[in-house]
Amino acid sequence: MTREQATTLPPGPRGPAALSTALMMQRPLESLLGWHRRYGDLFTVRLLAFGTGVYVADPHAIRELFTGDQSDLRAGEANAPLAPVLGPRSVLLLDGPEHLRQRRLLLPPFQGAAVHGYRDVIRDVTAAEVARWRVGDRFTLRARMRALTFEVIARVVFGLADGARTERMRRALSAVLDSSPIFLLPEALRRDLGAWSPWGRFQRRLAAADALIHEEIARRRAEADLDARTDVLSLLLRARDEDGEPMSDGELRDELMTMLLAGHETTATGLAFAFDLLLRDPVALARLRDELAGGDDAYLDAVVSETLRLRPVIDGSERSLTAPRTVAGWTLPAGIRVYPAIAVVHRRADLYPEPEAFRPERFLDGRAESYAWLPFGGGIRRCIGAALAQAEMAEVIRHVVTHVDVRPRRAEPDPVVMRGITLTPRHGTPVVVTRAARPARRPVVAA
Numbered sequence: 001m002t003r004e005q006a007t008t009l010p011p012g013p014r015g016p017a018a019l020s021t022a023l024m025m026q027r028p029l030e031s032l033l034g035w036h037r038r039y040g041d042l043f044t045v046r047l048l049a050f051g052t053g054v055y056v057a058d059p060h061a062i063r064e065l066f067t068g069d070q071s072d073l074r075a076g077e078a079n080a081p082l083a084p085v086l087g088p089r090s091v092l093l094l095d096g097p098e099h100l101r102q103r104r105l106l107l108p109p110f111q112g113a114a115v116h117g118y119r120d121v122i123r124d125v126t127a128a129e130v131a132r133w134r135v136g137d138r139f140t141l142r143a144r145m146r147a148l149t150f151e152v153i154a155r156v157v158f159g160l161a162d163g164a165r166t167e168r169m170r171r172a173l174s175a176v177l178d179s180s181p182i183f184l185l186p187e188a189l190r191r192d193l194g195a196w197s198p199w200g201r202f203q204r205r206l207a208a209a210d211a212l213i214h215e216e217i218a219r220r221r222a223e224a225d226l227d228a229r230t231d232v233l234s235l236l237l238r239a240r241d242e243d244g245e246p247m248s249d250g251e252l253r254d255e256l257m258t259m260l261l262a263g264h265e266t267t268a269t270g271l272a273f274a275f276d277l278l279l280r281d282p283v284a285l286a287r288l289r290d291e292l293a294g295g296d297d298a299y300l301d302a303v304v305s306e307t308l309r310l311r312p313v314i315d316g317s318e319r320s321l322t323a324p325r326t327v328a329g330w331t332l333p334a335g336i337r338v339y340p341a342i343a344v345v346h347r348r349a350d351l352y353p354e355p356e357a358f359r360p361e362r363f364l365d366g367r368a369e370s371y372a373w374l375p376f377g378g379g380i381r382r383c384i385g386a387a388l389a390q391a392e393m394a395e396v397i398r399h400v401v402t403h404v405d406v407r408p409r410r411a412e413p414d415p416v417v418m419r420g421i422t423l424t425p426r427h428g429t430p431v432v433v434t435r436a437a438r439p440a441r442r443p444v445v446a447a
């Protein structure tokens with residue numbers, strides 16, 4: 001970087017990258033909000049592994065980033081560490097025209113009518129999960145929600161139904177997901193030293209899952225009712241690009257993995273946060289139950305929006321600059337990262353009075369301005385699964401609050417920490433079930 005370029009960076013914390021990284025891992029929201037207060041709408045943070053990045057917390061500047069020419073903003077390369085599991089054709093890893101081609105193919109199954117149709121599956125999966133809860137059960141909601149959202153992706157995206165093949169696939173995919181810290185290892189440590197070495201074990205798990213996915217793709221392609229099926233894989237098998245070409249098996253495999261990875265933990269975490277906020281707020285909880293009893297879903301949707309405002313799962317979209325770019329008056333040099341600062345914009349008092357308060361009512365009068373509410377990022381990389389994720393969160397919350405009572409086991413809201421690239425409740429939102437469809441498994445111990 002030249003001296004002239006270096007001087008164009010906005011101010012920011014001056015300590016070593018290791019310190020900023022530790023702060024971001026342990027106290028991400030407090031750190032970002034503190035830096036914003038101190039340095040203003042654009043601030044520069046140096047982070048280990050990510051390098052120099054500029055957070056942008058001004059909605060007008062974010063609008064400029066997310067609209068118009070985005071050819072100098074790359075997102076795919078930032079996700080490169082995920083390549084071993086996602087595969088080279090994943091929409092998350094591509095940039096430019098190849099990215100747009102995949103995106104156009106993937107979008108239709110995640111729009112309006114299609115997502116509406118998935119609500120029944122979500123309700124069935126949730127009912128089966130909640131039916132297992134008994135009075136006195138103690139668990140972390142994040143773990144239960146993780147199992148539930150996995151099941152939803154298996155049914156909605158992979159189109160799996162019950163049965164032995166499904167179970168086999170579920171086991172194979174879970175084994176890959178459970179290896180996730182492994183595939184984030186730096187290049188140098190990725191050595192297959194046999195089935196007992198971490199990378200070797202991961203490679204074998206991945207090969208087993210890939211074989212099953214390819215088997216499923218071939219089977220589905222040959223299915224007589226393919227044209228009538230509504231799961232995402234079947235819709236993708238019928239999709240054609242602008243030249244009338246179908247997706248190749250390799251593309252299908254990579255996108256299925258991408259949707260599993262992008263859509264399962266994120267939604268589970270969003271749900272854990274939703275319950276952590278809602279269960280501590282008797283007024284909001286009572287109002288939600290009343291409105292649902294009256295057949296009105298507006299407040300339910302507002303609970304989802306307010307959760308994703310106060311507890312966004314991703315703190316900032318990520319873009320690498322391939323050319324210098326002027327953002328809010330700063331000429332930023334090529335080679336750095338720019339983060340539309342989702343978590344900071346969501347706490348701006350000029351957009352959300354008393355921003356720290358959980359107040360779903362804010363969203364009752366209509367949707368927030370596009371660039372003031374960004375839990376799903378924006379522009380040509382906006383989350384493909386946004387409508388599905390919101391439908392899923394709404395249906396799960398509806399079922400839980402209308403069928404059971406669960407109480408948080410911690411006196412204070414679960415602190416927010418960073419794990420990998422997502423914000424998550426440090427303790428996973430531990431709860432105890434106090435009313436359920438089924439009686440207690442054992443005597444309830446007073447808390």
Ligand code: HEM
Nearest residue numbers: 259262263266267270313314317376377378381383385389
């Ligand atoms: C609460 C749950 C979710 C949250 C908070 C979330 C958030 C995000 C964010 C912030 C991005 C990056 C956007 C950007 O860079 O501007 C993203 C991308 C993406 N998400 Fe989600 N997501 C969620 C659920 C899902 C689900 C359920 C799926 C699919 C089943 C999904 C699929 C994707 C894909 C494929 C991309 C990449 C889009 C592209 O690069 O063009 N996400 N998501």
